[in-house]
Each structure stands twice: as C-alpha cells, then as structure tokens.
C-alpha cells in the first residue's frame with residue numbers, strides 16, 4: 142500500500158501522543174508521582190516510600206491513614222518541603238519540590254503551605270496569647286499591626302475559639318490549643334494546610350472538635366487540607382481517606398452524599414483499592430489469606446472486571462456461578478472503616494487462559 146498525503150508524520154504522531162496523554166495529575170493541586178524515599182540507617186537501607194502515587198485536588202479535605210512505619214510522616218515531610226525524596230516527582234501548586242533551592246523552600250513554607258503538628262508546644266509560643274500567636278507569622282510577613290489583629294480575630298472566630306483570644310496556651314485545653322494552632326497555620330492564607338496527627342494527644346470528644354475545625358476551614362476558607370492521622374474517627378470528617386501500606390497508597394475510602402427518592406440525604410462511604418500507574422494493586426491481606434494467594438496468581442479478563450485466581454489446578458469444569466459478577470471496581474465493598482478490607486467477591490471461572498503474575502506484577506487490575 143502506498144502512503145497517502147493524509148498519513149500522519151512521526152512528528153504529528155508525537156504531538157498527538159503528548160496532547161492525548163497529558164502529564165500525570167496536571168489538573169491537581171498536589172501531585173506525588175512514583176515517590177521513593179530511601180533512608181540509610183547504620184548501613185541498612187529502609188524504603189519508607191516505595192513508588193507512592195497521590196493526587197489531591199484544590200479544595201479537597203483528605204486524610205492519610207496507615208499503620209506505624211507505613212510512611213505517613215515521610216510523605217508529609219516531603220510535601221511540607223522539609224525532606225527531599227530519593228526519586229519520583231512531587232509538585233504542590235506551581236512548586237516543584239524536587240527542584241527548589243534553599244531560598245525557594247523557605248518561600249514555599251512561608252507562603253504556600255501551613256502546618257499543624259501533634260505537639261502543641263511545636264505549634265504555639267507558650268508566653269504569647271492566641272491573638273499574638275496568630276499575629277506572629279503575619280508580623281514576619283510584614284503585615285501592618287492593625288491588619289494582623291483583624292486577621293487573628295477572624296481566624297480565631299472561624300475556629301470557634303474567639304473567646305480564647307487573650308489566653309496563653311497554658312490557660313487553654315488541648316483541643317482549644319490545637320484549634321488556635323490551626324488558626325496560626327492559616328495566618329498567611331496558605332493554599333494548603335498540612336496537619337500531622339493533630340489529635341494525637343487528645344481524647345475522642347476533643348479530637349472531634351479539632352477535626353471539625355479542619356472541616357470548617359476547608360469549607361469556609363476553601364483551604365485544601367491534608368491530615369495525617371491514626372485517629373479511626375477521621376473518615377467521618379473528611380471526603381477522602383487514603384490508606385498507605387508499605388510506602389504506597391493501597392486503598393481509599395470516599396464519602397459521598399446521596400439523595401434518596403424521599404429527599405433524605407445519606408452519607409455513603411465506599412472503599413476502593415488503588416491502581417497505581419504501573420498497574421499494581423495491593424490485594425487486602427484478608428483476601429490473600431482467605432484464598433491462600435501467594436507468590437503468583439492467575440488473572441482472567443472478564444467483561445466488566447478482572448478476576449484473580451490462586452495458582453492451583455482448577456477443577457476440571459469449574460462452572461460459572463449463577464450470581465452475576467460484581468461490578469467494577471472489582472472487590473470493592475462499602476465500608477465505614479478505612480482500615481477494613483473490602484469484602485471478597487465470589488470467584489468465577491476464568492473464560493480464557495490466564496496469564497500468571499509474580500509478586501512484583503499486577504495482582505489485580507481492570
């Protein structure tokens with residue numbers, strides 16, 4: 142066949158490919174792309190982040206949860222500009238955190254992001270009142286005294302601690318101190334607020350107030366909030382809970398409000414497994430144990446999903462069950478608890494010869 146004038150040139154194809162694929166997360170405020178952070182400790186290598194992908198949209202309120210040692214604090218250190226990852230790409234707004242100079246890093250931390258830490262002593266100056274604590278970063282930014290006082294009063298009111306304006310940290314409860322700390326973190330109107338275990342030292346009722354404070358800030362000021370926590374109650378207060386396991390995002394719980402026919406509204410929480418850019422999915426431990434999945438598994442492409450089978454001889458004629466297969470995403474069940482594994486779906490016979498997958502390959506994909 143001879144070439145026609147309409148056939149695209151290599152350059153055209155390259156341009157089309159670039160226009161079609163776009164950059165991973167280009168519409169998002171926060172982009173973590175295949176982040177790796179390796180620590181060297183006494184000659185031993187620790188991989189704290191193992192190719193972590195995370196996207197956060199402008200205006201979102203997201204919680205990051207995970208077992209101790211899963212990499213949450215490392216991720217927050219990277220996002221807050223305190224640490225530089227070993228490999229990958231990380232961007233917050235227009236700031237490329239892999240390529241910032243020391244000076245840009247200071248500017249980023251002063252203007253783009255705010256912080257709330259677990260220890261109140263790290264958030265507040267003990268001999269300053271709440272108003273003075275909030276005004277302090279404003280003074281460093283060169284804001285006039287009158288405007289500082291006004292901004293401090295506004296923020297303390299939004300956080301419901303206006304009555305603490307003239308109190309020092311020692312004269313407030315832990316929850317009040319953390320809400321003042323949120324106001325301090327917001328003083329310079331950052332686009333993103335990072336909170337690292339802000340309820341770690343609080344009881345359940347007080348934690349609730351602090352998490353509600355973060356929600357108020359997100360809703361009323363439009364600030365994007367990323368909160369790292371062990372607090373199992375956090376998923377009630379956020380739109381999205383991202384679970385990290387072994388330095389990678391493993392699952393997400395998304396909360397949506399559904400309106401029923403009678404007009405009543407209900408919040409529905411649904412758990413998803415995260416499919417990373419390389420096509421990897423972490424199968425919940427419960428699934429692996431129940432079906433004794435280990436080493437390698439068989440995959441079968443179904444009409445609407447992919448099934449995963451143990452690497453064992455199948456019964457000669459494994460009939461497909463009458464019940465319909467679950468709809469995509471595979472193996473996802475509603476769950477309130479972000480740590481809870483989704484309910485395993487009933488397996489059905491593969492319709493075709495299935496490829497095998499090693500532990501480093503995709504365990505389940507769609």
Ligand SMILES: Nc1ncnc2c1ncn2[C@@H]1O[C@H](COP(=O)(O)OP(=O)(O)OP(=O)(O)O)[C@@H](O)[C@H]1O
Pocket residue numbers: 180181182187188189207208209210211212213214215216
């Ligand atoms: N500075 C460091 N040097 C060596 N290893 C480190 C360092 N910081 C963290 N790690 C290791 O990296 C892994 C992830 O740690 P990280 O603190 O990010 O976890 P985490 O999920 O925040 O845990 P926790 O909830 O207990 O704070 C752990 O194995 C930890 O021991």
